[in-house]
Amino acid sequence: MPARIGVIGAGTFGINHLRAFRQLGYTGEAELVALAEVNDATRKSRLDEFPIRGYADYQEMLRCENLDAVSIATPDHLHRDIAIACARAGKHVLVEKPLDVTVAGCQAMIEAAKDSGVLLQVDFHKRYDPEHEQVQLAVQAGELGEILYGYAHMEDRIEVPLDWFPRWAGNSSPVWFLGVHFFDLVRWILGCNARRVFAVGQRGHLRSLGVDTLDAVQTHVEFACGAEVCFQTSWILPRRFEAVVNQGLRLVGTKGLWEVDTQNRGAQSCIDPQGMRTWNNSFLRERKDPMGRTHFRGYGADSIEDFARNVNFLLEGGCLDQLQGQHATGEDGLEVTKIAVAAHKSLTTGQPVDLDSLSD
Ligand SMILES: NC(=O)c1ccc[n+]([C@@H]2O[C@H](COP(=O)([O-])OP(=O)(O)OC[C@H]3O[C@@H](n4cnc5c(N)ncnc54)[C@H](O)[C@@H]3O)[C@@H](O)[C@H]2O)c1
Structure with a gap:
């Protein structure tokens, strides 16, 4: 079963998370299940484009949906509490950069992920x-x-x-x-x-x-x-x-x-x-597949897709310690x-x- 993922914060950059997970659904590598967005107008406009379930309250999304993972694209200073709540609920977590705007906050996020044995990854796509x-x-x-x-x-x-x-x-x-x-x-x-x-x-x-x-x-x-x-x-x-x-x-x-x-x-x-x-066409470029579906290619999508693949690796029995690759960990986020x-x-x-x- 591919990773079942929810996106929290569907604003200017959150749409790239929605797009990346949606296109992984075309290849059976992830399932974009739901989004949580507090702004009514933004949520409505995203749900018009992405026919998934939408929530104003991310906690309700966590309760109602059987998610393996979440990605968080809320404003910088609002990453921490959401990430900690999601990790405590046993979800693997991708956080937009920066991990948090305080050292103590980053440490608390790392602790929460460790305690729950979940992946904490930061979207440093450079x-x-x-x-x-x-x-x-x-x-x-x-x-x-x-x-x-x-x-x-x-x-x-x-x-x-x-x-x-x-x-x-x-x-x-x-x-x-x-x-x-x-x-x-x-x-x-x-x-x-x-x-x-x-x-x-x-x-x-x-x-x-x-x-x-x-x-x-x-x-x-x-x-x-x-x-x-x-x-x-x-x-x-x-x-x-x-x-x-x-x-x-x-x-x-x-x-x-x-x-x-x-x-x-x-x-x-x-x-x-x-x-x-x-x-900069290396960042995100658009193309259609033979079925007329839009895909976004480039490092702006690669880093988000990498998270879903890491989650799949864990769902298939892999250990956090075995996860090799380019991804930025919570510890990387802390150092930054x-x-x-x-x-x-x-x-x-x-x-x-x-x-x-x-x-x-
Ligand atoms: N990787 C990149 O290149 C890149 C580029 C731009 C922004 N970002 C990062 O992405 C994050 C979002 O930035 P943005 O430009 O999309 O900001 P934005 O303000 O456009 O979007 C943030 C969204 O989060 C929503 N939100 C706030 N609190 C919420 C909550 N509790 N639950 C659900 N939704 C909530 C807001 O309503 C808003 O729609 C920031 O951390 C930013 O630094 C990364």
Whole structure:
């Protein structure tokens, strides 16, 4: 029997979870059973597209549906309690990034999953980008030698905090929304944790437009292997920028360097009235199967599908300890949250922060 899955939070990104599990149903690898969404209008519009059962209250979904697993795509600060309740109900759990916005919250989520013997996976999909997979293989094979330093940037157009989720952008930041992606990616590529963080940032532009959050943050991370990596994040790019996201990575080692422009991958269009556009078709691209059903391919779907396959492995008798692969665990989520928490602490104090010193 394939994994029976429910999605909690069906907003802007939750739809990608619904799509990924629905298409696994076409191949018998998962069953998208139900969704829970508190917003009546959003729930109704999703149920129009996905003919499954819908709930306003995720607890009711847990009680009424015989689920093996859930995926959680609620706002960042609302992951924790839902994940803990689902784990305690014996469901395997996929959580959108970041795992939680506090270190203590991540630890509680990990404990709850351990106590119930369920999988806790975090949707850090940058690991599934084919360009990043190649960097990770090269670095892990020692082809670049010892990594000395690097640089990553991830920037969104200003419509993301202003139009996409103005209700909770004030509870988030460029670090929480964007930085965590690349913190996890670089940890995974290097195969080691961060030990020290220093950050500076800018605030004022978005505040003047009615959303009180940081405009940009530059986070300098020292990793345990000695590599020093700077992460530049912002969400104030102009609306006319050629893509919603601008992102890239550069790592330099004693034997070589690797650079990835993951925004402009070579595909461009120019159509009035949008003007110039670049396309990251590695993320999500749409295609029809011979039965006319829509599928979404790309690393944005791969990471979610990977969760369902991990759940199937467990349902077929596999053990959590045997789960090998790319997926980010609860512990990975915790290490990433430590970096983000340290970055915000450093922004406040103006001092570098040792990750060992974090108590929250
Ligand atoms: N992996 C990525 O690239 C990526 C991109 C965007 C967002 N995200 C993450 O996905 C999550 C959701 O972001 P979003 O942009 O979709 O936000 P959103 O505000 O568009 O959607 C969140 C949805 O959760 C619903 N919700 C809130 N509390 C709920 C509850 N208790 N039960 C059921 N539904 C509830 C809201 O009504 C809303 O529809 C965030 O953690 C965000 O950081 C990830």
